[in-house]
Amino acid sequence: xxxxxxxxxxxxxxxxxxxxxxxxxxxxxxxxxxxxxxxxxxxxxxxxxxxxxxxxxxxxxxxxxxxxxxxxxxxxxxxxxxxxxxxxxxxxxxxxxxxxxxxxxxxxxxxxxxxxxxxxxxxxxxxxxxxxxxxxxxxxxxxxxxxxxxxxxxxxxxxxxxxxxxxxxxxxxxxxxxxxxxxxxxxxxxxxxxxxxxxxxxxxxxxxxxxxxxxxxxxxxxxxxxxxxxxxxxxxxxxxxxxxxxxxxxxxxxxxxxxxxxxxxxxxxxxxxxxxxxxxxxxxxxxxxxxxxxxxxxxxxxxxxxxxxxxxxxxxxxxxxxxxxxxxxxxxxx
Amino acid sequence: xxxxxxxxxxxxxxxxxxxxxxxxxxxxxxxxxxxxxxxxxxxxxxxxxxxxxxxxxxxxxxxxxxxxxxxxxxxxxxxxxxxxxxxxxxxxxxxxxxxxxxxxxxxxxxxxxxxxxxxxxxxxxxxxxxxxxxxxxxxxxxxxxxxxxxxxxxxxxxxxxxxxxxxxxxxxxxxxxxxxxxxxxxxxxxxxxxxxxxxxxxxxxxxxxxxxxxxxxxxxxxxxxxxxxxxxxxxxxxxxxxxxxxxxxxxxxxxxxxxxxxxxxxxx
Numbered sequence: 037x038x039x040x041x042x043x044x045x046x047x048x049x050x051x052x053x054x055x056x057x058x059x060x061x062x063x064x065x066x067x068x069x070x071x072x073x074x075x076x077x078x079x080x081x082x083x084x085x086x087x088x089x090x091x092x093x094x095x096x097x098x099x100x101x102x103x104x105x106x107x108x109x110x111x112x113x114x115x116x117x118x119x120x121x122x123x124x125x126x127x128x129x130x131x132x133x134x135x136x137x138x139x140x141x142x143x144x145x146x147x148x149x150x151x152x153x154x155x156x157x158x159x160x161x162x163x164x165x166x167x168x169x170x171x172x173x174x175x176x177x178x179x180x181x182x183x184x185x186x187x188x189x190x191x192x193x194x195x196x197x198x199x200x201x202x203x204x205x206x207x208x209x210x211x212x213x214x215x216x217x218x219x220x221x222x223x224x225x226x227x228x229x230x231x232x233x234x235x236x237x238x239x240x241x242x243x244x245x246x247x248x249x250x251x252x253x254x255x256x257x258x259x260x261x262x263x264x265x266x267x268x269x270x271x272x273x274x275x276x277x278x279x280x281x282x283x284x285x286x287x288x289x290x291x292x293x294x295x296x297x298x299x300x301x302x303x304x305x306x307x308x309x310x311x312x313x314x315x316x317x318x319x320x321x322x323x324x325x326x327x328x329x330x331x332x333x334x335x336x337x338x339x340x341x342x343x344x345x346x347x348x349x350x351x352x353x354x355x356x357x358x359x360x361x362x363x364x365x366x367x368x369x370x
Numbered sequence: 371x372x373x374x375x376x377x378x379x380x381x382x383x384x385x386x387x388x389x390x391x392x393x394x395x396x397x398x399x400x401x402x403x404x405x406x407x408x409x410x411x412x413x414x415x416x417x418x419x420x421x422x423x424x425x426x427x428x429x430x431x432x433x434x435x436x437x438x439x440x441x442x443x444x445x446x447x448x449x450x451x452x453x454x455x456x457x458x459x460x461x462x463x464x465x466x467x468x469x470x471x472x473x474x475x476x477x478x479x480x481x482x483x484x485x486x487x488x489x490x491x492x493x494x495x496x497x498x499x500x501x502x503x504x505x506x507x508x509x510x511x512x513x514x515x516x517x518x519x520x521x522x523x524x525x526x527x528x529x530x531x532x533x534x535x536x537x538x539x540x541x542x543x544x545x546x547x548x549x550x551x552x553x554x555x556x557x558x559x560x561x562x563x564x565x566x567x568x569x570x571x572x573x574x575x576x577x578x579x580x581x582x583x584x585x586x587x588x589x590x591x592x593x594x595x596x597x598x599x600x601x602x603x604x605x606x607x608x609x610x611x612x613x614x615x616x617x618x619x620x621x622x623x624x625x626x627x628x629x630x631x632x633x634x635x636x637x638x
Contacts, residue, residue, distance in 0.1 A: 095553040095554075095555060095556075096524075096553055232409040232410055232580065233409065233580070233621060233624040233625055234409070234620065234621070234624050236624070237624040237626075259553060259554065260626075261554065261628050262626035262627055262628045263626055265626070265628055265629060266626050289628065289629060289630065290630070299555060300554060300555060301628065301630075302558075303554040303555045303557065303558035304554050304583075304628050305554075305557065305558070305561070305581065305583035305584050305586065305587045306583050306586065306587070306627055306628060307582050307583045307586040307610050307622070307625060307627060308586075308627060315558065317555075317558055317559060317562065318555045318558075318559070321523045321525055321526070321556070322523075
């Protein structure tokens with residue numbers, strides 16, 4: 037995933053997300069009526085090309101997991117478009133969607149919770165093949181074996197149950213399940229956050245080799261900025277349901293433009309503590325998405341806030357070059 | 371250096387006959403932060419629990435000495451240990467929600483701990499609680515006293531726990547993965563707070579973490595644990611610049627760093 041080859045997109049992008057919204061009702065009071073809405077995803081636009089990895093970073097509660105789950109349609113979007121290879125997923129018939137579903141798969145953070153504890157590994161990996169009728173029935177056992185081989189797990193794990201596996205092995209099973217249907221896009225939600233550093237490195241290597249060999253695109257959701265820098269081609273930074281900055285990975289880390297991205301990067305602890313530039317410590321916490329502040333959602337914590345920031349939401353602006361777009365939504369650049 | 375504040379010698383712990391902590395020794399001086407680094411299962415949390423004699427059922431201390439300011443805690447009476455826990459030896463945990471009582475207000479919990487350890491009357495305990503909350507950077511400490519834990523963010527809860535730990539003027543603070551559940555921005559705030567209070571109050575801090583970067587930011591000395599043993603201990607800068615043990619080297623090699631600018635060093 038690290039080789040930065042610039043692909044000239046001729047066909048429509050693999051995935052295009054346009055002005056996507058996902059709102060959840062908030063219930064309250066004696067009768068449980070809807071008393072408000074959480075705008076978990078509040079108008080998000082981005083694209084992912086084939087074989088590329090887009091990193092999605094932000095603090096907990098910024099809506100990054102909701103966005104990922106909406107793209108695989110675990111949640112129905114409230115508004116906006118999700119377009120897969122030119123086809124509007126939001127308008128697909130159920131039947132058509134069932135066909136296309138195999139193209140978009142997901143890897144979860146907690147492999148333990150996302151594997152059925154009563155299924156053997158064999159059954160877990162075989163189920164998607166059966167559901168989608170992939171290959172002749174007799175071949176499927178072979179396919180399951182091959183899958184285990186691809187994620188470097190021994191074949192004798194097939195008859196085991198999830199609780200008998202280590203955390204790293206379970207995450208590999210989660211990956212094997214995600215690639216079983218040969219998807220074009222995988223949404224990976226914090227795939228390595230619960231793993232020890234040595235296991236983490238192995239799993240990240242596995243994901244890159246899958247991308248190299250199969251051309252799978254990834255939406256890589258993570259709060260870990262070091263991991264994102266190592267595996268992603270492009271990065272989008274989310275704050276309170278909105279993408280505030282989006283750029284190729286090198287541009288974003290070398291010269292972050294949005295004050296939030298700058299603060300986020302300077303907060304990362306580093307083993308080269310001496311070489312670290314002056315820290316910008318953010319004050320306070322992320323505001324509630326039920327009552328987001330007016331104007332730019334970041335202005336109450338922003339060290340560079342101006343009067344306009346509390347009134348008007350900044351439009352996204354491209355401050356990059358034609359071949360390396362760098363979009364930022366901040367009044368400092370408008 | 372004079373007599374260390376806390377010294378642990380040859381600490382061993384067994385679970386069902388298996389030795390999970392094997393001859394661990396280290397010392398901690400007043401005003402010093404010692405990092406204890408290891409992957410899951412290395413025995414770092416058991417070691418910290420043993421210091422407070424809070425080992426879970428099934429785990430048994432089979433040998434060693436834990437000496438706090440000249441007093442051997444291994445042979446101390448249980449009543450004495452109760453006075454020490456949260457008093458001279460305070461602890462903060464990874465998940466602040468489980469360390470707080472969900473049905474009592476922050477004020478009730480803080481005042482209870484303070485009254486118990488410092489033998490204060492209610493009014494005194496209350497003002498000590500307000501002072502403690504102010505010290506950890508909580509803007510409206512009086513209002514905080516009336517809040518319940520579930521109404522607070524993770525960073526706020528961890529601050530409350532630090533306030534509670536420090537309210538009884540401990541000599542030693544044991545912090546077990548204090549920032550692992552927090553976002554980077556909050557993590558930076560909480561680590562800054564621990565470092566600042568540690569130097570202001572001259573307490574000894576034992577910081578337990580899986581993250582070498584956290585240690586690099588906060589600890590003067592670091593010990594690396596693996597399979598129940600301390601395999602390497604050195605000044606943090608030296609440990610990171612020239613690790614001796616192959617395991618420490620691989621731990622460092624696998625720790626991803628954020629590269630600030632294109633071309634700047636980093637490991638892959």
